[in-house]
Amino acid sequence: MLTYTFHLLQWGGLLLFLLISALPQTSQGQDMIPGPVVQCPGHLSDTPIKILGSPRLKSSVVTAQFIVDYTGFSPQAQAAFQHAVDIWATALVSTVPIEIVAVMSDTLDLGILGSAGPTSSVANFEEAPQRDVFYPSALANALAERDLQPGKADIQAVFNGRLGNWYFGLDGTAPVDSYDFVTLVLHELAHGLGFIGSARLVGEEASLGNERRRSLIYDRFIENENGTALSNLPSPSAQLRQALESNQLFFAGVWATQANRSVSPRIYAPSPFDGSSSYSHWDESTFLFNNTNSLMTPFIRTGETIHEIGDVTSGLMRDIGWSVNSGGQVILSNFRVQRTSINDVGIRWATVAEADNRGFVVQRAFSEDDFVDIAFIAGRETETSPQVYQFTDVFQLKPAWYRLMQVNQNQSFVFTESIFVPATTVTNPLISPNPSGNPNEWAFNLGSDSNPEEQVEIQVVDGLGKVLIRLTSTLSDAQQILKAQQPHWLPGLYILQVRTATKNFSRRFIIL
Known part of the structure; x- marks a missing residue:
């Protein structure tokens, strides 16, 4: 990268x-x-x-x-x-x-x-x-x-x-x-x-x-x-x-x-x-x-x-x-939410200092204001050194908003901002032109409506069944890697396989 x-x-x-x-x-x-x-x-x-x-x-x-x-x-x-x-x-x-x-x-x-x-x-x-x-x-x-x-x-x-x-x-x-x-x-x-x-x-x-x-x-x-x-x-x-x-x-x-x-x-x-x-x-x-x-x-x-x-x-x-330091009892930093695999959503946050911190409620919503509790992560009560917390929402394939509710020992609470995570959106992988003998004109397109940060699994197999590439990465990086590798492949028939959290695609292409 x-x-x-x-x-x-x-x-x-x-x-x-x-x-x-x-x-x-x-x-x-x-x-x-x-x-x-x-x-x-x-x-x-x-x-x-x-x-x-x-x-x-x-x-x-x-x-x-x-x-x-x-x-x-x-x-x-x-x-x-x-x-x-x-x-x-x-x-x-x-x-x-x-x-x-x-x-x-x-x-x-x-x-x-x-x-x-x-x-x-x-x-x-x-x-x-x-x-x-x-x-x-x-x-x-x-x-x-x-x-x-x-x-x-x-x-x-x-x-x-x-x-x-x-x-x-x-x-x-x-x-x-x-x-x-x-x-x-x-x-x-x-x-x-x-x-x-x-x-x-x-x-x-x-x-x-x-x-x-x-x-x-x-x-x-x-x-x-x-x-x-x-x-x-x-x-x-x-x-x-x-x-x-x-x-x-x-x-x-x-x-x-x-x-x-x-x-x-x-x-x-x-x-x-x-x-x-x-x-x-x-x-x-x-x-x-x-x-x-x-x-x-x-x-x-x-x-x-x-x-x-x-x-x-x-x-x-x-x-x-x-x-930003809100002046509260618990000072949060770097609340991040992103897809960590084609099936899972990773949630990570840190604290710089904690005082009377009971813990964190992880909340999810499939519509922007309809949040429900999906997990509770206990806090460190009182802590003066940085702490890191993580939670994985497994097999979560839909678009969703996530936020934290930080709860104090006296039951008072504050919310973080909400962060949106899109669903997988690879729609129609294309290889163009196909067939092709000119690497400079040849390109993979894994879907015009796709999210470039989406996690995908990519595999390219030659006509003899040999796996030339197998990788898991973001959609954007996968497209660049495939384009960079193509000039090294010999003329013949190949199969591109793409797997997302919800769909599998297979496309044949020919290199002249």
């Missing part, structure tokens, strides 16, 4: 992609390629704003560890950076340390406060929720529950050491003529953690993702005013550029929308496109400077102090795949 990564370089206020997917880099069995950078401009203001964290956040359990490598920081600047890190450490959940390279530099333009982004973004690692989608390194590691690139930092952040009006205090009282450093670090770390997209200009057009149309997970949630996903528009194209400059882009994630009073939050999409601030921020005119969620608008003002992430931004993080 291939894993793709891409790099973004900062040049003259624009984001430039270096595509390296042609030469995969291998790290402990993973194929990697390297991630993006966003700049934050500063604005002068004569109105001080002060939004500090809630008492609940201040007392939350630390659920993620950050390791920071500082260069050029004074002790005061380092303390302010760490204060911002501590806020994020109680907001997100990860069992893998998040590594940051933080640099105080004299090379940034005076109008730029800082810039940041993931050092790399990874696709198609084993635990990735979606195929062919890039996840920023820290998020990918959290989902995989292991370091996919050992020895490499996850986030790069650069701050302007030429400015003389930084406020490094922790009390949220930045003067009206100074920039609050804690606020800026909170903002920049959000970009490194995944609040970042891959849109860029290509001549008179705009592009999204790399040349294979593989985009960041953030990109998958951006829609225009008609509800059309930008990832479905041609790329590169003038149509995509028009959308990026329309001032009508929205983040259509469920959790961000719910936090924004059931309205998809607006993305900053001015005309003309600004490579340093467009697309990867909330809209400045929607989230005004006295709003908690204005932390992630493109401009930070003097005297503006925001020491809280904001519910809408927290919802965005949850939408792109982060487990």
Whole structure:
């Protein structure tokens, strides 16, 4: 299985992609390629704003560890950076340390406060929720529950050491003529953690993702005013550029929308496109400077102090795949449901900490709201180290929704989100052309309506009854393996056998 990564370089206020997917880099069995950078401009203001964290956040359990490598920081600047890190450490959940390279530099333009982004973004690692989608390194590691690139930092952040009006205090009282450093670090770390997209200009057009149309997970949630996903528009194209400059882009994630009073939050999409601030921020005119969620608008003002992430931004993080610290007695992470075989559905989840946890009720529904209990898994009662739980729903062939109900010792409970698992859908395996003597024109198609993540069993037998291939894999991988193997087969008659959870198919084909 291939894993793709891409790099973004900062040049003259624009984001430039270096595509390296042609030469995969291998790290402990993973194929990697390297991630993006966003700049934050500063604005002068004569109105001080002060939004500090809630008492609940201040007392939350630390659920993620950050390791920071500082260069050029004074002790005061380092303390302010760490204060911002501590806020994020109680907001997100990860069992893998998040590594940051933080640099105080004299090379940034005076109008730029800082810039940041993931050092790399990874696709198609084993635990990735979606195929062919890039996840920023820290998020990918959290989902995989292991370091996919050992020895490499996850986030790069650069701050302007030429400015003389930084406020490094922790009390949220930045003067009206100074920039609050804690606020800026909170903002920049959000970009490194995944609040970042891959849109860029290509001549008179705009592009999204790399040349294979593989985009960041953030990109998958951006829609225009008609509800059309930008990832479905041609790329590169003038149509995509028009959308990026329309001032009508929205983040259509469920959790961000719910936090924004059931309205998809607006993305900053001015005309003309600004490579340093467009697309990867909330809209400045929607989230005004006295709003908690204005932390992630493109401009930070003097005297503006925001020491809280904001519910809408927290919802965005949850939408792109982060487990979020709810502040409850049991802190869940990485609730995943998927078909583990053609017959079975695997359910897996983890906890970072547990207090008075009676256990988990596994629930299933064949219609979205008709949940029934199918299992109970006892909890660890009180536990401070990470724990992993699993359950298999055997011989479950139908499409279904799954969720957990976590139950405390006092019988109070909370639900996770529900996750849908489709049924097997291989419909009509085709081999075309048949017969064929040209491997470049020949292809397997295991059903146009099929789910690419469906587990299938594949077998190819030659005319003498010899088994050439026998494998169990996802439908998408099986198709690629079959196509790669075909040029090695001699002319003759062959039989392709496909088995799903509910059906068996057999197709004859001839190689000339």
